[in-house]
Amino acid sequence: MDWGMTNRFSRIISPENGRCVMLAVDHGYFLGPTEKLEVPQRTIEPLLPYVDSIMLTRGVLRTSLPPISHVPIVLRVSGGTSIIGDDLSNETITTSIEDALRLNVSCLALSIFVGSKHEHQTLANLATLVDSGERYGIPILAVTAVGKEMVRDARYLGLACRIAGELGAHVVKTYYCENFEKVIEGCPVPVIIAGGKKLEKDIDVLELTFNAIKEGASGVDMGRNIWQSEHPIAMIKAVRSIVHENFSIKEAADLLVTEKKIGDRKTVVVNQKNI
Numbered sequence: 245m246d247w248g249m250t251n252r253f254s255r256i257i258s259p260e261n262g263r264c265v266m267l268a269v270d271h272g273y274f275l276g277p278t279e280k281l282e283v284p285q286r287t288i289e290p291l292l293p294y295v296d297s298i299m300l301t302r303g304v305l306r307t308s309l310p311p312i313s314h315v316p317i318v319l320r321v322s323g324g325t326s327i328i329g330d331d332l333s334n335e336t337i338t339t340s341i342e343d344a345l346r347l348n349v350s351c352l353a354l355s356i357f358v359g360s361k362h363e364h365q366t367l368a369n370l371a372t373l374v375d376s377g378e379r380y381g382i383p384i385l386a387v388t389a390v391g392k393e394m395v396r397d398a399r400y401l402g403l404a405c406r407i408a409g410e411l412g413a414h415v416v417k418t419y420y421c422e423n424f425e426k427v428i429e430g431c432p433v434p435v436i437i438a439g440g441k442k443l444e445k446d447i448d449v450l451e452l453t454f455n456a457i458k459e460g461a462s463g464v465d466m467g468r469n470i471w472q473s474e475h476p477i478a479m480i481k482a483v484r485s486i487v488h489e490n491f492s493i494k495e496a497a498d499l500l501v502t503e504k505k506i507g508d509r510k511t512v513v514v515n516q517k518n519i
């Protein structure tokens with residue numbers, strides 16, 4: 245990796261421990277005003293001190309983060325479909341590399357839909373984006389999107405992650421599944437996990453994070469299970485404790501209880517400069 249690529253990559257995956265806490269707030273690009281993300285700025289601002297990076301579209305970046313913010317940006321640059329359209333996999337690249345550079349992003353993110361009608365198109369999108377990223381030293385995050393008809397098992401996710409790595413993605417986001425270590429084993433680049441739909445119990449989020457890290461994930465790119473929580477700050481602190489401090493599920497659960505009692509008010513700021 246050249247200097248710019250390495251510098252940007254190190255802002256996404258910590259060079260100290262190889263881990264990452266990325267906050268996903270890009271849902272509106274196909275879901276519209278998602279619950280608790282109706283006004284992105286309101287959702288994002290209180291969480292910024294506790295994230296390593298933030299994943300969002302250029303529209304939300306421009307309108308919801310001050311340009312003096314230092315939080316590393318993971319810019320979603322694929323889209324062109326909606327939840328009410330006929331095929332979510334029919335994505336294109338929605339942002340030019342020049343605009344990404346102007347926005348000073350640390351990483352570009354794009355979805356691939358392996359096994360879907362538009363598999364080829366989305367994999368070609370990834371290859372094109374990797375070439376653009378290589379030209380300017382910007383790492384690429386490939387998101388393995390899973391259609392309703394796909395099974396989220398190690399065989400499918402392992403296939404999608406491997407293909408993403410083979411096409412040159414520098415980091416891959418996928419879902420946790422049974423035999424997750426197989427997914428990790430077969431992927432040549434770091435893998436981070438999405439949280440998926442809001443889980444019923446807080447402990448389930450901590451378990452998901454803990455198991456993923458234990459089985460080789462480099463971190464999380466988590467959205468709804470953080471900001472749809474009743475206590476988003478407490479939740480992100482608990483998730484962060486597992487990712488960066490190797491907390492056990494019990495230790496993280498205790499931290500969550502303590503932080504909830506504090507009422508999400510008293511904040512121990514981790515990344516002051518993100519604000």
Ligand code: R5P
Pocket residue numbers: 268269270271299355387389438439440441465466467468469
């Ligand atoms: C989905 O394609 C979006 O990219 C989200 O960023 C991703 O699903 C992670 O968010 P969540 O943890 O809410 O699933």
